[in-house]
Amino acid sequence: MTDYSLFLMRQLSIGEAGVTAILGYCVVFFGLILLMCVLCCTGSYFSSRDTKKETESARTAKGVQNNAVPVQTAVKTSEPAPGSAGHVKLYDVPDREAVLIMAIVADKMQKPLNELHFISIREVKDK
Amino acid sequence: MDIIETLExxxxxSGxxxxxxxxxWKNLIMIVIACVLLYLGIKKKFEPLLLVGIxxxxxxxxxxxxxxxSTDALYHPELWDNFLNSEHQDYHSYGTIMAKGGLLDILYIGVKAGIYPxxxxxxxxxxxxFGPLISNPKSLLLGAAAQMGVFLAFFGAICLGFSGExxxxxxxxxGADGPTAILLTGKLAPELLGPIAIAAYSYMALIPMIQPPLMRLLTTEKERQVKMEQARTVSKTEKIIFPIIVSIFxxxxLPSTAPLVGCLMLGNLWRECGVTERLSDTVQNAxxxxxxxxxxxxxxxTTAADRFLSLRTIExxxxxxTAFAFSTIGGLLIGKLMYKLSGGKINPLIGSAGVSAxxxxxxxxxxxxxxxxxxNFLLMHAMGPNVAGVIGSAIAAGFLLAVFG
Incomplete structure (x- = not known):
């Protein structure tokens, strides 16, 4: 068998081990909380930038819609419509296009719309 | 020519x-163990990419x-004992390993130098x-909590008489992270590399059996049913900035995390920056x-019979x-806390994913x-703590290296 005493090894008391373990766990938390704060800051910056972009593009889309075909603005209510599965989040997609997409998906899947749950519809842009 | 003498x-x-x-006879036992591990890797698909090789x-x-x-050995543990013995003339002499070692001694240099991990x-x-983590940075808390087993097992090992290293x-x-375990053990306690690597990869493969009972034990049916809201989409720029930020901070x-975190983030930057597809592809595959x-x-x-077969291996x-179980528990407990604090919007089951793996x-x-x-679709929500666990275990390893290295 190997004589492990050849290697320089540290024998810790149980007290020292306990302190090292707690300190280590705290260091891991500290490191990741620090990272979380940094990511939250960068995330909020990018989110606000995206929101601005979305607002601008929504305005542009609305302007285009108004110029092309005057449509009645949908009345937004907090309660979902009877028989629906809830709200669908739209990103850079006008209501009219969203309705068309949902109808096409339902048609392709051969399923009635009230049996499908759309979570969100987003326009994929080339970057 | 004396035929009898030649046969003798x-x-x-002969072996x-x-x-x-x-x-x-101990070698015979190890050969049986090797065959069992081959069976588990090939037939049961337990982490086959590494377990078959191990x-x-x-x-x-x-x-x-x-x-x-042994004159024809592929690996010589005593050469590595001398390599680590500061009083021996071959202390830290890779030249001796190259000159006297077998094929596996030479390959092992990559482990000892921390290159492979x-x-x-x-x-x-x-x-x-890393998109799921960037879109929900709170996942990092779950990745941190799931390192509880690392420090509890460390404490337990000291109580059982192991040295600090x-x-x-x-x-x-x-930490449920094979490369991290190999890097740390290769540097701090190379004599335990075999049992630790085999234990780490075996438990990682057994996660679907180890975790679910603990998950059901520590969470209520109502908590497990929670459907989480879709996370925000992460832009390309954020994904490019992420590896740079993580590396810096x-x-x-913990400078001792540089080899692991640096390489992890460099690989990710190659993936995300969009101008190094060839490098990203090579690193991911070849x-x-x-x-x-x-x-x-x-x-x-490193699993030579006279080193591997001991009570220490069973311990x-x-x-x-124990480490695996407590890491899962740590993640689940913080997951439950986040469930309470968020008013029931976070499913605590994603906490167990903080164990890396x-x-x-x-x-x-x-x-x-x-x-x-x-x-319920928790996969993308659980990927956040999962990749946070990789960073968490690298930080835990960095801390232990800083203390004992």
Whole structure:
């Protein structure tokens, strides 16, 4: 068998081990909380930038819609419509296009719309 | 030519004869263990990419090494003992290893120098999408909480009489991260590399069996049914900035994490920056496969019978299981706390994914969530803590290296 005493090894008391373990766990938390704060800051910056972009593009889309075909603005209510599965989040997609997409998906899947749950519809842009 | 004498010489040089002298029967046991590991890797698909290599390395070393007098051994543990002994003339002499070592000794240099684990991390980084973590930075708390097993097992190992270096290497099994465990053990307690690597990879493969009972025990049906809101989409720019930010903050905090975190983030930057597809592809595939070949076989080589078969190995296996279980518990407990604080918006099952082991642990969260609520899709939410666990275990390893290295 190997004589492990050849290697320089540290024998810790149980007290020292306990302190090292707690300190280590705290260091891991500290490191990741620090990272979380940094990511939250960068995330909020990018989110606000995206929101601005979305607002601008929504305005542009609305302007285009108004110029092309005057449509009645949908009345937004907090309660979902009877028989629906809830709200669908739209990103850079006008209501009219969203309705068309949902109808096409339902048609392709051969399923009635009230049996499908759309979570969100987003326009994929080339970057 | 005396035929009888030649046959006698052949017999005394053969491995078959070695089984009957100087504890050679231990090699026989290790050969059986190697075959069992090969069966688990090939038939049961337990982490096959590494376990098959480790098992075959184990087979090779125990077929060729029957003690220091073995002339044709592929791996020589005593050379590495001298390499680590500061009073020996071969202390830190890679030249002696190259001159006197066998094939597996030479391959093992990559483990000892920490090259293979770091290169594996580079591949992991290139294969990982950190988007779920960037979109929900709170996942990092779950990744931190799930390192609880590392430090509890460390404490337990000290109580069982292991040295600080050995206890640190045993504890890191709880990080559920093979390359991290190999890097730390290779540097702090190389004599335990075989049992620790085998325990780490075996438990990682057994995650679908270890975690679900703990998940069901620590969460209520109502908590498991929680459907989480879709996370925000992460822009390309954020994904490019992420590896740079992580490298800066984590390496400045703990410089000893530089090999792991640096390689992980470099691999990820190659993946995300969009101008280095060729490098990203090479790191993810060709390099990853080559390093996996070398890593598996050289880790397996450390399981020479006279080192591996001891009570210490059983203690390591037990402590490894404890570490894994407590890491899962740590993640789940913080998950429950986040469930309460968020007013029931966070499913605590994603906490168990903080043990790293990408993507197996996240898949287990998804499966358990769907069992409670078939319309529940937790996979992407669980990927956040899962990749946070990779960073968390690297920080835990960095801390232990800083203290004991």
């Amino acid at each position: 010489t052949l017999w005394f040089n 078959f004869q070695s089984f009957f002298v100087n504890g050679g 098992a075959f390395g184990c087979l090779l070393v125990n077929l060729s090494y029957f003690g220091p007098e 770091s290169l594996i991390f580079m591949g992991v980084g290139a294969m990982t999408d 050995q206890a640190a290497s045993i504890g890191i099994i709880g 984590v390496i400045l905090l 390099l990853m496969n080559i390093v996996t070949v070398f890593l598996g076989i050289s880790v397996g080589a 390591i296996v037990f402590l490894g299981l 990408v993507p197996m642990a996240a898949r287990v969260s998804q499966i358990e969530g769907q069992k409670a609520n078939p319309s």
